[in-house]
Amino acid sequence: MLLDTTVLNQQRNFFDGHEDIWLFGYGSLIWKADFEYLERRPAYIAGWARRFWQGSHDHRGTPEAPGRVATLIRAQGALCHGMAYRITPDVLAPLDVREKNGYLREKVPLTFLGERGEAQKSKTQTEGLIYLATEDNPAFLGDAPLEDIAHQIAHAHGPSGSNKAYLLNLAQALRDLCIDDEHVFSLADRIHKR
Ligand code: SIN
Numbered sequence: 001m002l003l004d005t006t007v008l009n010q011q012r013n014f015f016d017g018h019e020d021i022w023l024f025g026y027g028s029l030i031w032k033a034d035f036e037y038l039e040r041r042p043a044y045i046a047g048w049a050r051r052f053w054q055g056s057h058d059h060r061g062t063p064e065a066p067g068r069v070a071t072l073i074r075a076q077g078a079l080c081h082g083m084a085y086r087i088t089p090d091v092l093a094p095l096d097v098r099e100k101n102g103y104l105r106e107k108v109p110l111t112f113l114g115e116r117g118e119a120q121k122s123k124t125q126t127e128g129l130i131y132l133a134t135e136d137n138p139a140f141l142g143d144a145p146l147e148d149i150a151h152q153i154a155h156a157h158g159p160s161g162s163n164k165a166y167l168l169n170l171a172q173a174l175r176d177l178c179i180d181d182e183h184v185f186s187l188a189d190r191i192h193k194r
Contacts, residue, residue, distance in 0.1 A: 003101070003102055003137055003138045003139060004100050004101075005096070005099070005100050005101075005102060005103060005104055005137075006096045006097055006100045008104060009092075009096040009099075009100075009103075009104060009105045010093075010096065012104065012105040012106075014105065014107040014127075014129065015089065015107075015127075015129065018089065019088070019089075020038060020086050020087065020088055020089075021086070021087055021088075021089060021092070021128075021129055022043075022084050022085070022086055022087075022110060022126050022127070022128040022129065023037075023084065023085045023086075023087050023091075023095070023128065023129050023130075024043060024045055024082055024083075024084045024108065024110050024128045024129065024130050025082050025083045025084070025085065026045075026048075026050050026070060026072060026080055026081075026082035026130070027050070027069060027070030027071075027166075027170060028069070028070070028166060028169075028170070029082075029083070029085075029131070030082050030083045030170065030173045030174070030177075031169045031170055031172070031173035032169070033083075033085065035085075035087065035091050035094060035095060036087070036088070036091055037085040037086060037087050037091070038085075038086040038087065038088070039085075039086045040083055040084065040085045040086070041083075041084050041086075041112045041113070042081065042082075042083060042084070042112070042113040042177055043081070043082065043083065043084035043110045043111060043112045043113060043128070044079045044080060044081045044082070044110065044111055044113065045072075045079070045080050045082075045108050045109070045110050045111075045128070045130070046078075046079055046109070046111070047074060047075065047076060047077075047078065048072040048073070048074060048075060048078060048079075048080040048108075049072065049073055049074075049075035049078045049080055049183070050070050050071075050072060050080050050181060050183060050184060051070065051071060051072070051073050051143070051183060052068040052069065052070055052149050052153065052167070052183070052184075052187060053068070053071055053073065053135075053140065053141055053142050053143060054068065054069050054070065054071040054101075054102060054103075054133040054137075054139060054140060054141065055067070055068065055069075055101075055102075055139040055140065055141045056068065056069040056101060056139070056156070056158060056163065056166075057101055057139060057158075058100070058101045058158065058159065059098075059101070059158050059159060059160035059166075060156055060157070060158045060160060060161065060162070060163040060166050061156040061157070061158045061163060062156075062157075062158055065155070065156055065157075066139070066141070066152075066156065067152065067153060067156030067157075067158060067163030067166070068141060068149055068152055068153055068156070068163065069163075069166060070170065070184075071103075071132065071133040071134075071140075072130070072132055081113075081174075081177065081179040081181075082179075083177070084110055084112065084128060092105075092129075095131070099131040101133075101139050102133040102137035102138065102139040102140065103131035103132060103133045103137075104131070104132055104133075104134070104137075105129055105130075105131060105132075106129070106130050106131075106132045107127055107128070107129060108127070108128055108129075108130050109125055109126075109127060109128070110125065110126060110127075110128035111124050111125050112124055112125070112126075146186055146187060146190065147190065149187060150187050150190035150191055150194075153166075153167050153187065153191065154191055154194055164191055167184070167187055167188060167191060168188055168191065170184060171184050171185060171187075171188035
């Protein structure tokens with residue numbers, strides 16, 4: 001089941017020669033920024049929606065009982081809000097290890113937001129990097145009834161902690177950023193009701 005994308009990602013050098021890179025975080029990279037960054041700015045990427053459709057066998061679950069973590073799916077007209085970090089290229093090596101269970105580096109256009117969530121008038125857009133787990137990676141779990149996803153999250157634990165903490169930390173971070181995300185909040189509500 002485990003696919004280690006570390007080596008693959010080292011070959012995905014979309015920003016070769018750049019002194020800095022804008023990394024867009026939409027999952028744990030929003031609430032667990034345990035890496036060095038030069039600055040961070042709220043931002044969104046267009047045409048993507050956040051979903052708990054990626055299996056976690058290494059952080060929030062185990063190979064026997066995987067958890068579920070966030071990835072992105074294409075969704076026409078949708079905006080996925082998150083946090084963009086300006087990082088130096090050396091920060092990518094440890095991130096490749098952290099995101100090794102199926103996530104690949106991808107280049108995407110991102111739009112920055114102002115302090116109060118409004119689109120910035122100047123320098124609104126740039127090319128950024130995301131870690132994306134697509135449906136063709138072996139750890140991809142895909143869609144399921146929300147109640148089943150919540151059940152799986154409620155019971156999974158891994159070396160990085162409980163799957164529940166991942167979900168609830170993400171929900172809180174989104175609330176703090178005034179980001180509405182029906183999928184995440186519906187799952188968090190189900191977890192709270194248990
Ligand atoms: C991200 O946060 O941008 C990637 C998925 C994750 O690590 O949770």
